[in-house]
Amino acid sequence: MRIAVDAMGGDYAPAVVVEAVADALRMFPDVDILLVGHLEKLAYYLQKEHLKEGPHLKLVHAEEVVEMGEPSTTSIRAKKHSSITVCATLAAEGKADAVISAGHTGAAVAASKVKMRILKGVDRPAIATFMPAVGGRFILVDAGANTDCTPLNLAQFAIFGEVYAQMFLNIEKPRIGLISVGGEDIKGNELTKEAFKILSNMPINFVGNVEGHDMFFHSADVVVCDGFSGNLVLKTAESIASAIRQWLKESIMKNAIRKTGALLAQQAFADVKAISNFEEYGGAPLLGLNGVCIIGHGASTPKAVRNAIKVANDFAKRGLPSRISTRIAECGIQFAPPTQHSTAAEPQQNSPLTKQL
């Protein structure tokens, strides 16, 4: 599998990305990497990691980078030679089997939509991410790709999550919940009330509305929401976990007995940190695309980027996109007009961006 990695994406790029690529090449012998970035800016880090082009590593030049503060859509139009656009173009032209970026999420979503295309019948792709819960894990979708959604979007996200859970959690009929502010069907906002009606009529294992407590105590395998809410849940969970570690540390440092106790129980703290350290989870797939795009956490560590490469490799090997198309059709929730969508990842012409390959 050939994975196009955006070397310039992430808060600590390109250093962290190059380090992760070096690790991945050692650890995953079946992975070929196309490292995409500004070659002059990468030279120092490549040398540091003793990385050179070879059978498993190709370097692809990209003149520009989308900076974190830029609007997603204009960034794609204004920066046609950005590293994320080059990555998406490689995938669209069949030169890469998957794309990874830990950079500007909006730009990665926009570039993937434009270059790799959206699946037939799908309105918008969404980010699906694993979240920890007491008693298991759940998939949160959309975790931040779409800030404003329609009820149909939410219904489609349910299918993304269903297929993801079937293929990656091995759950035949995943329990699908809808994020709301009350367990009762009558509660929610205009969006969730309409989505509830559609979900109730789909041939899926819909378990109704879920609130915070339901989610984190594993009463659903897939939790569906708009990307604004999903991102809020993700960020709040990350932040409160981090705040709790800080409060605990401050209280422990107050006296010697507590310090001793904490030392004896340190493995328990490490266990919990590992569960609640979302940054280490690696990448989250952008589902609904005609191809594989993995979005990394902005603050990704080398381990997280390496995990994202592994996830991308797993995804590229399986036929997840076509399974999503089938289920969307089975559930009768196709988005019209279908003329705007391509039906298969037909290799496009060689663009000047990627002609070096």
Place this chain on the structure above:
Amino acid sequence: MRIAVDAMGGDYAPAVVVEAVADALRMFPDVDILLVGHLEKLAYYLQKEHLKEGPHLKLVHAEEVVEMGEPSTTSIRAKKHSSITVCATLAAEGKADAVISAGHTGAAVAASKVKMRILKGVDRPAIATFMPAVGGRFILVDAGANTDCTPLNLAQFAIFGEVYAQMFLNIEKPRIGLISVGGEDIKGNELTKEAFKILSNMPINFVGNVEGHDMFFHSADVVVCDGFSGNLVLKTAESIASAIRQWLKESIMKNAIRKTGALLAQQAFADVKAISNFEEYGGAPLLGLNGVCIIGHGASTPKAVRNAIKVANDFAKRGLPSRISTRIAECGIQFAPPTQHSTAAEPQQNSPLTKQL
């Protein structure tokens, strides 16, 4: 101060409420309580707590209760003799200085709006709640009263939070942030992007968009959002805190050394639990009303209800509603048409509901 307490509101009502009232009467000698509920159903609990009518306690009968699963608005129309409606009517008629309910939030909001009326220039009241952060506390508003909001609503919520922070946190110019999915001004959904523009032009200390990490590391004193998002933040924070305690416990129980360590450090765990145990925070005011209404957590403990009584007493003594009206006018963000709103808490006629007083 006379506080009308909804005896039937909350997951463990009326037992917990009656216990809290008994405690409050002992602890706060300046509080008079009007305990509102079905007198037959209360009798057992009153006897258990040795509570009888007296100079500081009046019992008020209410025939009905709004159950948790009922729609808010129809519940108010269909159950005109519910305990929450009787509480709000007592306040509207000047027989109570404040109202408390830990029951159906939507019903409490609806009853307060109808009976106590909304402040002049205000479109909708909102729930403001204290949240813990590393380095201080912040006020989250709206924490769940309005699932669908307009940009003007969010601008008004900012004023509710500003006045609350000024009067209860003693901060002269509270830093006001807007919940969004990105620190950059360009990020957010349609609602927050419009609200951002209004907030930027108001004479307040607006610090821009805030995300999870900003919130829980205290980069704003007041955090503004729609009630759906606010409730999601509140529930997610509560739940992940509870999940972390569970994970920690499971890991600690795995061996004796960890158990010993946890025992030595137990005060640190207790400290953190106290910070992150939202249920104990007591009541959250519904701001924007022409009067005082305190909403309790559904799962309120006796301590939480007692705290809510204390908060209600504090609120009733201060002139918070009039200060909100003034600031709304100063900021030029009045809601039209004003004809639907009353200007002052004019005592209304005695209704059959409350004629017993």
